[in-house]
Amino acid sequence: MLICLTANHRNASFDLLEKLSVGTADVAKRLVAESDFVQGAVVLATCNRFEAYLDIDEPLTAGVSLAVEQAAEEFGGAAGTDVGELRDSLTVLCGDTVADHLFSVSSGLESVVVGEDEIAGQVKRALSTARIEGTTSSDLERLFQRAAHTSRGVKTKTGLGGAGRSLARLALDLAESRVTEWARTRVLLVGTGQYARVTLSNLRDRGVTDIRVYSPSGRAVAFAAKQELEPVAAEGYLEAVATADVVITCSTAETVVLDAGHLAAAAALPGALERRLVIDLGLPRNVDPSVSGLHGTELLDLETISLHAPLDELNAESDARALVDQAAAEYRAGKAEAAVTPAVVSLRAHLFDLLDAEIERSRGRAGAFGGSPTATLSGAEAAAQTERALRHLVGVILHSPSVRARELARDGRADEVFAAVETLFGLGSEAAQRSALQTALESSLAESSDAGPIDLDDYRRAGA
Known part of the structure; x- marks a missing residue:
């Protein structure tokens, strides 16, 4: 039997999601190796959700309950969060509803920004990680492969495919009221991964040309050469912060890359700007929330972005939803036939x-x-x-x-x-x-x- 433990932006705080994204990387492998019930596990951790898809070798209610309890304790302990809080934030899905949920998630219909582009790749990488770790199972393989097929269909056959929706685009939309003229805005981009590429594309769509990139892991030079940007060395980081109108962080670093100390030191440098907008797209957080209390600094983080998502972004097109429902029904019929x-x-x-x-x-x-x-x-x-x-x-x-x-x-x-x-x-x-x-x-x-x-x-x- 397949079950899904999901904590997402609808039922859990971003603080909890942040903790789960940091310390739980090895839990799936441990569950499969040590549990009497868990035969396979795939963990999906994104900026607005944490989900564990488990293959349970026990159809009875008691076995499922024990597996859920064990998984909650393992994930909670690894993340350093209260197990009771985690239980209260988890929704448990069983049987056919697991496929319904994953197909919807992989197609972007459950994201903060409905139809976001990044989620399909994140689902694919979750399965790849499980394969490398040896934690997947034949049932999970079929489920995730069918989910990937469904998300491709949604992208190519519905209006969601050409929308280019993402958290980065939504964040920049919300920043419109703070930015006078994008073409004259100086931007510092912190990070060189997938979100950095998406953010860069959205910045250029708005006419931004003055963009520098800094990488906490030292990848700025290679990224800048490929994207035709100006790289920032570690010793020039504070100066880059001081002269940026907008600082956008989207690094995979597990520690903050910008805090009140950095901004105070940057403000003391010659030529430093008095005001700046900081956009934090990282999970775990790239920016210490305390920076919002500094004079001249405004912080736009994932929690704020999700609260201000416009209503039209929160409603999926009916044809996309119908396609997902049809795929889920066919998956259930196929399982029944195979049975x-x-x-x-x-x-x-x-x-x-x-x-x-x-x-x-x-x-x-x-x-x-x-x-x-x-x-x-x-x-x-x-x-x-x-x-x-x-x-x-x-x-x-x-x-x-x-x-x-x-x-x-x-x-x-x-x-x-x-x-x-x-x-x-x-x-x-x-x-x-x-x-x-x-x-x-x-x-x-x-x-x-x-x-x-x-x-x-x-x-x-x-x-x-």
Whole structure:
């Protein structure tokens, strides 16, 4: 069973999300290695959500409850936050609702800025990390791959794809009232990752040309050369802050890169500007919140941005929502159809076992397939034809029940299929899980699906 533990901008504070994004990187690996219930885990941490997708090897309520409790304690302990606070902020999703939620998340329909561009890449990277750490599972792989397919469909088939929506764009929209003329604005960009590239693109769309870049990790020179910007060395950081009208931070550093001390020192330098706008897009925070109390400094952080998101950004287009709903419904139908495969495989195995036994018994009877054990070549050919005909007959017999079983499963009636197979043939769950036969039998099912009716005259001529 798949479950999702989600804390996001709708049910958790940004302080809690910040803590979860910093200290929980190794928890998924530990859960899979040590838990009696968790078979797989993928963790998605973005600027406005923290989610753990878990594959639980226990369908019972008690097992799910224990897994949720263990996960909450592990994540809370790693993040250094109160476990009770974390429990209160977590929403737990189970079963089919997990797919509904992830498809919606990956398509940007649950973001602060509906339809944001970055989330699909973040979901993809979460799965890649789980693969590297060895924490994914086959069910999680299918779920996340289907989510990626859905988000691509939303991007290409709906109005969300061309909107270029992002937190960076929304932040700059909100900054419009503080900036007199973007073309004359001097900007210092702190960070060189994905958000920095998105922010840079949005700045250039507004006509900003005076942009310098600083990297706490020392990547400014390479980033600046590629983007045709002016890099800022570590020793020139305070001077760059002092002469910037707008400072935008979007670094992945786990410690603040701008605090009241930096701004006080920058303000004391010759030629320092009296007023500046600081936009913090980092999670964890890149800017100490105390800077908002300094004279001449205005801070616009993620929490403020989310509170001021315009209403039209918070409503997804109906066609995008419909596409996500359709994909989720198809995913559920596919899972239901796959659920009856063991029953179908078991039925096929049972009938072919009976056929093989009958063929072997017949071979041992003198004259059954063309005479004595020293049969002529024509007798051997007749025996081979008869065997092929019998196998073909079983395939034809099984074709309609196999198709019907899948149709019933897609209609939510999988239990009826299992009950029928067990009642009619006495095949329970043990027989349904004969893994050694499954690959061969599925191949046989594919071969027999197009089989036509047997010509009885040909069948009799074969020696029956």
